[in-house]
Amino acid sequence: MIPLVKPYFPPREELMPALEEIIYSGYVATGQPVYDFEDKFKAYIGNPNIISVHSGTDALHLAYILAGIKAGDEVISTPMTAEPTNTTIAMVGAKVVWGDVDPQNGLLDPNSVRSLITEKTKAIVLVHYAGMVCDMDEFYKISKEFNIPIIEDVAHAMGSKYNGKIVGNYSDYTIYSLQAIKHMTTVDGGFLAMKDGLQLERAKRLRWFGLSKDKSRLENDITEVGYKYAMNNVNATIGLCQMKHIEETIGKYIANGKYYDDALKGIPGIEMVKYNNNTEPSYWLYTMKVERRDDFCRMMEENGISASQLHHRSDTHSIFKESKRELPNMEEWYSHFVHIPCGWWVSKEDREKIVEVIKKGW
Structure with missing residues (x-):
């Protein structure tokens, strides 16, 4: 079976000696390896205002706190995401307001978001689902017009670009996930990037019980509640x-995705997704719309290929019952979209087989 997702790890002869050295060094908590990793990631993204955390979920929670979101506030978000994007909004006591999606790609629709803004709206959360980047041109116009911060959830989209730069350089807050099946994994982990470097020190304190790592515990004074969100060595x-x-x-994800973009065009029963202007996807999952999706997935499985929706829409969970509203575009999208294998493990032979199987119909 060609899997839909699969963790990548470096060669054993490279990774295992490094792990053995740190494990038996006696220094396994937060230390120099964490700070070195942060520096490498900052250079990769191009943003110096980045901290590491223990998970993407931790990064989301800290982003909402740093954005000043609290009980009684509203946050416009998407149901087309993994659960933590929105459960962390509930953690700070705010209400999720569901924006509808663009039925051509499942990403949050700027026109829907604009119509939902009220005096209670304190943030807009943009999820770059499956590696596709939201319509940032329009969302930055909205953010500027209403003075509302944007929080980007890039858990699915490491390496994707907007205006030629890796995402994480423009918005007020951007979170990354290093969970097991993402583009890059540390088994678990995450990063939080900020546009405003003045928030960096507060973010560091919040991830470590409210304490400053620059002072000894005897010198520290906790001034606000913090958390144990620090990454370990x-x-x-x-x-x-x-x-x-x-x-x-x-x-490899991108090469496979671009191959599918060309090879799947014009096949009956398939509708290709629309990529937004000035964006470059990183294809964490290859996504398209198909007719008779159950038949399609069954046919793919019979041919040794995984295909599914992967995520359940978040607005159906009981915890969000007070936020329930009609989302006609989401209904259209959710009834047709599907993912096929696209990652580093998909060889040229695999992707050719996948296309040939699809061309035979279902």
């Missing part, structure tokens, strides 16, 4: 090894 050591391969690994 073991995860960071994996990350340092991964950084040597990140361009090549993501490059």
